[in-house]
Amino acid sequence: AELWDGVPLAPPDSIFKLTASYKADTNEKKVNLGVGAYRDDNNRPWVLPVVKKATKILLNDENLDHEYLPITGLPEFTAGAAKLILGPNSRGITEGRAVSVQTISGTGANHLGALFLSRFYGWNGAPKVYLSNPTWANHHAIFKNVGIEPVDYPYYDPKTIGLDFNGFIGALQAATPRSVFLLHACAHNPTGVDPTEEQWKTIASVMLEKGHYAFFDCAYQGFASGDLDRDAWAVRYFVEQGVALLVCQSFAKNAGLYGERVGALHVVAPTKEAADRVRSQLSVLQRSEISNPPSHGARLIALILNNGELFEAWKADVRTMAGRIIEMRKELRRLLTDELHTPGNWNHIVEQIGMFSFTGLNAAQSKTMVEKAHIYMTGNGRISMAGLNRQNVGYVAASLDAVVR
Numbered sequence: 001a002e003l004w005d006g007v008p009l010a011p012p013d014s015i016f017k018l019t020a021s022y023k024a025d026t027n028e029k030k031v032n033l034g035v036g037a038y039r040d041d042n043n044r045p046w047v048l049p050v051v052k053k054a055t056k057i058l059l060n061d062e063n064l065d066h067e068y069l070p071i072t073g074l075p076e077f078t079a080g081a082a083k084l085i086l087g088p089n090s091r092g093i094t095e096g097r098a099v100s101v102q103t104i105s106g107t108g109a110n111h112l113g114a115l116f117l118s119r120f121y122g123w124n125g126a127p128k129v130y131l132s133n134p135t136w137a138n139h140h141a142i143f144k145n146v147g148i149e150p151v152d153y154p155y156y157d158p159k160t161i162g163l164d165f166n167g168f169i170g171a172l173q174a175a176t177p178r179s180v181f182l183l184h185a186c187a188h189n190p191t192g193v194d195p196t197e198e199q200w201k202t203i204a205s206v207m208l209e210k211g212h213y214a215f216f217d218c219a220y221q222g223f224a225s226g227d228l229d230r231d232a233w234a235v236r237y238f239v240e241q242g243v244a245l246l247v248c249q250s251f252a253k254n255a256g257l258y259g260e261r262v263g264a265l266h267v268v269a270p271t272k273e274a275a276d277r278v279r280s281q282l283s284v285l286q287r288s289e290i291s292n293p294p295s296h297g298a299r300l301i302a303l304i305l306n307n308g309e310l311f312e313a314w315k316a317d318v319r320t321m322a323g324r325i326i327e328m329r330k331e332l333r334r335l336l337t338d339e340l341h342t343p344g345n346w347n348h349i350v351e352q353i354g355m356f357s358f359t360g361l362n363a364a365q366s367k368t369m370v371e372k373a374h375i376y377m378t379g380n381g382r383i384s385m386a387g388l389n390r391q392n393v394g395y396v397a398a399s400l401d402a403v404v405r
């Protein structure tokens with residue numbers, strides 16, 4: 001037998017496969033609603049104006065070199081990133097309990113966080129992590145890779161196209177004490193369904209009571225509401241309440257830096273002394289994984305976070321992106337409800353938040369959208385609002401109408 005005969009052929013990644021099919025489609029009306037990246041109203045990738053400004057500043061800096069960054073990353077970046085998600089006056093920061101490590105975007109933060117827990121968390125039995133049903137598919141793979149078994153907790157209720165709050169709370173209560181729960185900080189992917197502030201308060205109190213650990217994934221800060229602080233509310237509330245937690249942070253979406261791989265892992269420890277030990281072990285793990293994180297994107301974000309003028313410009317850019325998405329939600333709902341009188345209730349389109357919407361379409365209907373209408377979306381009925389624009393929203397609404405009738 002040949003050396004790699006035993007290697008089975010893996011299926012292609014479903015999202016990237018969808019994009020490839022979209023690109024190969026020659027139909028003029030084709031629409032890509034699978035993509036998890038922001039597009040402007042002309043369906044083009046958008047380089048944020050503030051990123052262009054920061055790039056010019058970097059290009060003109062004669063003193064920049066290509067030396068290695070420290071293992072835990074660019075200090076101006078990690079310090080700014082921690083303030084952004086935890087809040088500038090967070091007790092975690094002022095008391096020296098927050099450990100921040102630069103990572104390969106949000107994926108790398110999830111991986112490093114999972115790897116750290118796999119080695120050092122005080123597991124009550126076999127390592128497992130509770131993931132919302134459904135969640136970003138990569139969560140399953142990332143935890144499995146480090147020997148942590150993913151188990152589902154109820155999250156999405158297809159009957160209401162909303163949150164299964166009672167199911168969620170029931171799972172928190174039923175889990176053994178000190179279980180690890182992955183929570184989407186805002187703009188849940190793939191459903192677009194977030195808990196309300198009141199619901200977050202209940203979740204936090206049950207987690208405190210049970211001694212559960214919150215593994216926050218925050219890939220869309222600013223993208224949900226257009227306001228960076230508002231989208232960090234849940235994380236900040238949990239820190240204030242003293243829930244044990246870590247946060248995975250990505251700048252892919254909110255700064256449009258997808259390919260630059262800018263992110264951070266923040267672990268809020270109970271004491272400064274514990275934080276120092278956690279930092280030392282994260283450094284050891286990072287060393288054997290990537291040695292040193294990449295510098296370019298971190299330099300851009302460090303400039304933006306630490307310069308008042310650039311920070312304000314960034315906030316405006318974030319509002320532009322979130323605002324366009326919110327407009328598209330309103331327009332799609334208006335077309336379905338007021339113009340086409342499409343059967344069913346479509347309020348969830350405007351109630352859901354962030355880049356994605358669960359339409360409520362089943363697998364067969366989603367497939368029809370792709371095959372008959374050339375509208376590319378995943379089989380679970382998820383659409384990316386970023387793929388909608390003033391030119392195609394009418395066509396998408398008419399196609400949705402046709403598929404549910």
Ligand code: PMP
Pocket residue numbers: 036104105106107108136184189217218219250251252258263
């Ligand atoms: N978590 C969630 C929930 C996401 O949707 C994404 C992006 N699709 C990520 C993490 C990580 O993305 P990136 O590695 O590009 O930052």
